[in-house]
Amino acid sequence: MxxxxxxxxxxxxxxxxxxxxxxxxxxxxxxxxxxxxxxxxxxxxDKQFTGIENIYVLQNNQQGDGKIFTFLATPKVIAGTIATEVPGVKRTARVLSYTAGGLISYKESGIKKDGLFADPAFFEMFDYKFISGSPAKALAQPNSIVLTRDLAANLFGDDNPMGKTVRRNDTTQLMVTGVVENIPTNTTFRFDYFLPWSIVENEQSWIKNAGWGSNFCQTFVQLKDEKYYSSANGIIKKMINKNQNGYKGEAFMFPFAKLHLWxxxxxxxxxxxxxxxxxxxxxxxxxxxxxxxxxxxxxxxxxxxxxxxxxxxxxxxxxxxxxxxxxxxxxxxxxxxxxxxxxxxxxxxxxxxxxxxxxxxxxxxxxxxxxxxxxxxxxxxxxxxxxxxxxxxxxxxxxxxxxxxxxxxSKGTLSLRKVLVVIQFGFAVFLITATLCVYRQISFIRNKPTGFDKVGLVEIPVEGNLGKSTDLFIREAKNAGAIVSGTGLSQSITQSGNNTWGFEWPGKRPDEQVLIDVLRVGNDFTATTGIKLIEGRQFSGANAADTSSSTIIINETAAKIMKLKSPVGSIIKSGGSPVTVIGVIKDFIWGSPYQKVAPMVLSYSGSSSSVLAVRLNPAKNISSSVRKMEEILKSINPAYPPVLHFTDEDFEKKFENEKTLGLLANLFGGLAIIISCLGLFGLATYAAELRTKEIGIRKVLGASVQGITTLLSRDFLQLVVISIIIAVPLSWWSLGKWLENYEYRISLDWTLFVFAGLITIIVALLTVSFQAVKAALANPVKSLRSE
Structure with a gap:
């Protein structure tokens, strides 16, 4: 004490x-x-799930373009085959996300939320906390639904939701069979309701009939014990090729606990x-x-x-x-x-x-x-x-x-103190350089031409009555002056995901596998999106060849890979059926802006679209155009609240990870500098105190304020310069390694490091100079009167 x-x-x-x-x-x-x-x-x-060490998600390796592509999508039939043929498997479950947003209604109130289709075993594999209902029976009934606590409260208030009937997309009647606790923010499955797998099969005939060649769902496998992993994984690796001749696919078990981080x-x-x-x-x-x-x-x-x-x-x-x-x-x-x-x-x-x-x-x-x-x-x-x-x-x-x-x-003490100051500011220089590098990289990718005009482009999810009234909406929105054109898309212009190996062309080698993106589009595609048509024509609903799906449009990359000297008029095969190339479009970014543009084929969607893209009228106020479109949507599709997505805002979301990295580097880099400057301020204060009499004598002998300030600041600034000299090569090496993760990246040049060094020197100089100037301006009589 x-x-x-x-x-x-x-x-x-x-x-x-x-x-x-x-x-x-x-x-x-x-x-x-x-x-x-x-x-x-x-x-x-995902650590909230017990027994997670025995839960695996299937990854799918496929070879093509001289590379191995890995993705989470698997055939729907593989889950049942694993459950019956692989020893040591406790249960399997298929999952299909419904992130487009579904309308869940009760009486007169309706809410759009994201949902998940899953097998009945899902809740036995992943032990969500049930407030009401049984995990084993929650998804057993064909027309059941499980809600989160918040969604149940929004729909039913204080009433007990169990057994009550809700409507999905204003058509399907569903009975509430369970209520689970709200989903944590740090989990892979971020959904507001869960539906049985049987519903998606009943709604989508292609899913019901899908075989081994169709990869669209996620498959989860739970083992009885870790000891079964090697043997089970060995059998699963051969399963796709075994059931589909000539198909180079290999599914393998990947620990679910590592999915987010790895x-x-x-x-x-x-x-x-x-x-x-x-x-x-x-x-x-x-x-x-x-x-x-x-x-x-x-x-x-x-x-x-x-x-x-x-x-x-x-x-x-x-x-x-x-x-x-x-x-x-x-x-x-x-x-x-x-x-x-x-x-x-x-x-x-x-x-x-x-x-x-x-x-x-x-x-x-x-x-x-x-x-x-x-x-x-x-x-x-x-x-x-x-x-x-x-x-x-x-x-x-x-x-x-x-x-x-x-x-x-002692000199040793001074040396160690200097080393510690150098370490401090060396780290600060690195953080400043890293922050500048991250922001330059983001700006470089953001300003890179996307190939389409994202400003003024709006996307509307096609749901409810809008599915059969897209032409009506486009016509009325044009007449109202809100838009100048519109087109249907199979998915968002900013989100990739649909691709296939199933195209053949003259001269293609038997062993050549090329993964090609596929997007289905409607009339006025190029006029609406701003994508340039290099040659040929675009689709037209008045052309019988287009509506019969016997024509396609390809992008520049596809034309190069297929080595088509005169692409327009060329005949290639899609799934064994001949199709004619009627046009070539300029490459555009579909998916990640950090990766090279993949070969792409466009086909005609007709009236079947999941997204409606419209080009706003540049001569009109955006707010008034949006208001008019919402009014038209309410009249055509009264059960659904109008939803409009601005493409430029959606495109910006692709940089969230890098923005987070830049924000954290900027924030904590600034704090590191502040902390370092606090120490430098303290050292400068003490150094000025120790040299009070020296400063007084120098002033009496005619030394200027500037000269004394320089005298007191010089030693500290020398240490900062040394820290910059040490930090620059280390920053160059580490940031160069980080940039290697991107196919499109900036080059590190000297201006980046000079700017970081100047910022550090200016901040350090201001910190030290404050005390130095204060000491230099002090009255020498006060410091010398005791002598």
Missing amino acids: NYFKTSWRNIKKRKAFSVINAGGLALGMTSCLLLLLYVWHHWNY SKFENGKSVGGMIDQIRQFSILAICILLIACINFMNLSTARSEERAKEVGIRKAIGSSRKSLIAQFMSESLILSLFAMITSVILLFICLPYFNRLLGIQLSAPWSQWYFWAFLVGITVLTGVVSGSYPAFYLSSFRPVKVLKGALKT
Whole structure:
């Protein structure tokens, strides 16, 4: 207790330095906690399911274009085959997402939400918390539905929803057979209701009749025990080829627990994914906390001469080195405790803003004992790490030298202090460079030509009565002056996903496999989307060849791969049937803007579309055009609330991952600089105090304010320049490796590093100069009157 009383007196005695020390530690701890909460959120994806170690999702490897493509889509028939033919399998379940949004209605109220089709075994495999109903029976009935707590409350209020009937898409009657707790934000399945698999088969005849060559659903396998994995996976790998001759497909079991973090595949093997970002932010969290600890070490050892006499006297009257170490460690732990209390308050205040900034829902487990145990551990660890070197260094002073006034700060201490400052600012330079690089890469991809005009292009999901009235809507919207053209699409212009190996062309080698994107489009496709028609013509509902699906349009890449010298008029085969190329369009980005454009074939959709794309009238106000379209939609499709998606906004969502990376690098890079500058400010303050008399003499002898400011700033700026020299090559190497993940990427040039260096120098200069100018402007009479 005596140690803590003495420590508290020393802390109060040096209030300014104590505030800087505790403030730096508090910022470091808060930054560390925020980053670790983000890491914890992603690390615990799907961990709420028990027995997850025995649950696997099937991945599908297919060869073509000299590569192996890996995707989650599998044939629907593979689940049943696995359940009956593979030993050690406990159960299988098929899942099909319904993310286009379905209308769920009760009486007069209707809500559009995303749903999921699944086999009855789904709830036995994934143990959702049921508020009402039985997991084993919830999806057993053909016309049943399971709701989340929020959706049930929105539809039924306080009434018991069990057994009540709701309508799906204003047609299908469904009985509520279960209510589950709201879905956590860190789970793969983010849906508001669940439907039995039988419904999608009844609604889509092609799904009911789909065989081994149609990959469209996800398949999950639960084993009885991990020991069955090798044998089960070996059988499953041969299953697709065994049931479909000449088809080069290979399904394999991938641990469901790793799906979120290890979703990136190259050449048929998992090579990373979100785990790379998690590692980066874990390292960032540790480094920021270390920067704060370095501040503490620097400031504590900088005041060594001031505390030297205290150490000398205590040793002279019998204090052991062990007791002195305990004394200094006590001070460090007390400051660390204050810093942690401050950081918890800051965390509580900042977390809602942090969530809004990133569009995420992080929450600290305030009520869990392990969270507080972790905080205590961080507090002790920070206190020990930051206080260890000062404690051992200060306690090593020899009392005879100290009391004679012969103590001089050792070169080793100065060298270590300089090294710590260099490390601090080297890390800050790296974070600034990384932030600039991320934003340049995002800007480069964002500004890269997409091949279509996304500004003024609006997409409307085709549902309900709109499915048979798309031509009517386009005509009325044109007459109202809201749009200038419209076309039907099989899926969004911003989302890829439909492709096939089933095209043949003259000169194609028997062993050549090329995966080709397929998009079905309607009339006025090029006029509506702004995609350029290079040669030939586009589809027309008045042309019998188009409506009979015997014509196609291809993109530039497809024409090059097929080596068609005169593409228009060429005849190729689609699924064994001849089709004629009537046009060639310019390549456009369909899917990821980071990948090369794939070969594409367009076919005519006629009146069968899932998305309606319209081009807004540029001569009209956007708000009025949207209002008119909503009025027309309500008149044609009264059961459905109007939904309009602006393509430019949807396209921006493709950069969310990189934006998050850039925001976090920017935010915590800035905090790292602030923490480093706090330490630099403290060191500059102490350096000015030590040289007070020197500054007074120099001023009396005629030194200018500028000269004294330069004198005091020079040493610190030299350290910052050294940190830049060290950080630049390391940044060049690491950012170069990061950019290799993108097929379209910027090149690293010298301006990036010069700009980062200048920012660091300016910030450091402002920090040091404030104290330097203050010292230079001080009255020399006050500093010399004691002489």
